[in-house]
Amino acid sequence: MSTTVEEIKKTEIKKEKKDELLLDSLEIKGFRCFEHLSIQELGRVNLIVGKNNVGKTAFLEALWLYTSRGNINTLIRLLLSRDELSPYTGQHTSPSISGNDFTIKIENLSSELRNLFFGRRDFGSEGRDLAFIGSKDSYLKISTIQLRNENGSPKMERGPYFDDIWIVLSKGLSLSVSLVENGEETYLEFFSLTNFQNLLRKPLPQMMIQSTFVKSNGLNHTLLARLWDDALRKGLEERAIHFLKTIAEQISYINFVGAEDDSSTRYPIASIQNSMQRVPLKSFGEGLARLLGLSLSFVQCEHGILLIDEIESGLHYSVLPDVWKLIFKTAKDLNVQVFATTHSFDCIEAFAQASIEDKESEGNLIRLENKNGAIKAVTFSENELETVTRRNIEVR
Amino acid sequence: MIENRVLLVEGTDDLHVLAHIFKSHGFEGKIFIRDQEGVENVKKGLDENFFDNLLEDLPVELKGSEVIALGIVVDADFNLNARWRSFANKLKDLKYEDVPDLPEPNGTILTHSEDLPKIGVWLMPNNTLPGMLEDFVKLLVPDEQKELLQRANEAVDAIPKEERLFVTENSDETSKAQIYTYLAWQERPGVPYGVAIREKFLKADSPHTLNLMTWIKELFNL
Numbered sequence: 001m002s003t004t005v006e007e008i009k010k011t012e013i014k015k016e017k018k019d020e021l022l023l024d025s026l027e028i029k030g031f032r033c034f035e036h037l038s039i040q041e042l043g044r045v046n047l048i049v050g051k052n053n054v055g056k057t058a059f060l061e062a063l064w065l066y067t068s069r070g071n072i073n074t075l076i077r078l079l080l081s082r083d084e085l086s087p088y089t090g091q092h093t094s095p096s097i098s099g100n101d102f103t104i105k106i107e108n109l110s111s112e113l114r115n116l117f118f119g120r121r122d123f124g125s126e127g128r129d130l131a132f133i134g135s136k137d138s139y140l141k142i143s144t145i146q147l148r149n150e151n152g153s154p155k156m157e158r159g160p161y162f163d164d165i166w167i168v169l170s171k172g173l174s175l176s177v178s179l180v181e182n183g184e185e186t187y188l189e190f191f192s193l194t195n196f197q198n199l200l201r202k203p204l205p206q207m208m209i210q211s212t213f214v215k216s217n218g219l220n221h222t223l224l225a226r227l228w229d230d231a232l233r234k235g236l237e238e239r240a241i242h243f244l245k246t247i248a249e250q251i252s253y254i255n256f257v258g259a260e261d262d263s264s265t266r267y268p269i270a271s272i273q274n275s276m277q278r279v280p281l282k283s284f285g286e287g288l289a290r291l292l293g294l295s296l297s298f299v300q301c302e303h304g305i306l307l308i309d310e311i312e313s314g315l316h317y318s319v320l321p322d323v324w325k326l327i328f329k330t331a332k333d334l335n336v337q338v339f340a341t342t343h344s345f346d347c348i349e350a351f352a353q354a355s356i357e358d359k360e361s362e363g364n365l366i367r368l369e370n371k372n373g374a375i376k377a378v379t380f381s382e383n384e385l386e387t388v389t390r391r392n393i394e395v396r
Numbered sequence: 397m398i399e400n401r402v403l404l405v406e407g408t409d410d411l412h413v414l415a416h417i418f419k420s421h422g423f424e425g426k427i428f429i430r431d432q433e434g435v436e437n438v439k440k441g442l443d444e445n446f447f448d449n450l451l452e453d454l455p456v457e458l459k460g461s462e463v464i465a466l467g468i469v470v471d472a473d474f475n476l477n478a479r480w481r482s483f484a485n486k487l488k489d490l491k492y493e494d495v496p497d498l499p500e501p502n503g504t505i506l507t508h509s510e511d512l513p514k515i516g517v518w519l520m521p522n523n524t525l526p527g528m529l530e531d532f533v534k535l536l537v538p539d540e541q542k543e544l545l546q547r548a549n550e551a552v553d554a555i556p557k558e559e560r561l562f563v564t565e566n567s568d569e570t571s572k573a574q575i576y577t578y579l580a581w582q583e584r585p586g587v588p589y590g591v592a593i594r595e596k597f598l599k600a601d602s603p604h605t606l607n608l609m610t611w612i613k614e615l616f617n618l
Contacts, residue, residue, distance in 0.1 A: 367461060369461070369462075371511065378459050378461075380456070380459065384456045384459075387453045387456040388456060391430075391432075391453055391456070391457065392430065393456060393457060393459075393460045394400060394460050394461050394462075395459075395460065395461055396461055
């Protein structure tokens, strides 16, 4: 018998995976609750499910760290978002580090950083590998390294010795972040754990991956407004508005208003079809603001990775099928790989349905579960999702 | 911790018989019984494919959440050995340990070499004889009613061969005709199997049911 349409379709999907997906498999070692999590196959759109406390959010955090290439600001934001680090307020008399949305004390950072790694062990005084995140071909490696001052010049205790970095004299342990691609290791960050002086400043924009992390409580106004401006610049704002129409057909356009000199005061207003009315988007309820955040994030991470925590939050179950349909389509159109988490059974059902119906983008369901104290992943491919739906198998 | 005990059965009749037996043994609501009728209609619209589809979908069934064991109850049909062989081959492929050449007479239970749940197989009626659910149901007839069953059997047998609509080229449902005839002659004529168990026209504590329950209890750690 000759090749069936079904077989051709499968081959094409496989081809797409190899050619286009940023991550076709995933290993997380040593990060947060994951001692060693291994997922053989990922889809273009991936839904992560599982009970409380199995690391659904940590899974997204790992990917965020991967896409931001272990950036120190990302490490700090991860700690801040879980209250593992407190913002440094008041008089800044101790050494501190600031980003555009935070200021923290250095002494707090070096002691709290261990929260990000499996077992939360103290870093001690000897260097060791802390975490690996990524696929077999391309992964991020986070380690501590002891720089020893011998004969007046610093020397690395282990790891490749590279002469193109500027090493300042540094006592004690350093944290290094490197990207290993096809066996070749490139150091991205290298800073002393005592003073957080960065010993390595290698701007590597080509190694970055665009990504947005949409938290369960959504995006703040400042970020939303910035994403809107980006969408306008890219001419992709219509796509974002199209998302909103799945919930509220009457919306014809969106804009942002507020004080010109203060972006935090800018908020979205909606134009209503066949009407001169302009209504603040929030007055439609949480759902629309959530969807606007999602759609703008999508546009923002074209050719990148979109991370959505508790995707169902603020959305009524009846709109979930349409939302997933749009996500599958947009993911393909904008070449975005999507990772979302959910608690909701309706959301899983709608996802499975959209995944089966969408012929272009492969959907993958990942259940995280605690097996004898270790977090493991059970995955369901799109074909298996069809079986799950047909047989009514419990996958939550 | 939630423990899901999943039992896959062929049709709604199987489901009702087992649900009522479990209930009378005090296991109501402990085992999630799922019949395959809706499933098959969606997939291929062919009832006969039930078994092949089940084997094909088994790996996905085993990935269901918090499944501590998966039980399967199916008819042995005409050829018990052939049916078992299909199971055995699939279970070997899935790396189940010590898959026997013949089904265990008291129901088969297999453990996995890695981390798949336990799996149990029961071939109706009793893992030894060819047959179907109805042959098992006939074994539940109380002793004092055996004579009535005998009459029902004779009544069915009295129908000339060419007029037996329940026997076709592909299937022989004589047992079903006999047990329905028996149920037609009860105090409340014509109740379904499940109700018949509740009304004690069929015994939930016959030796055959006890065998089945021993298998169920061991499989599902009850």
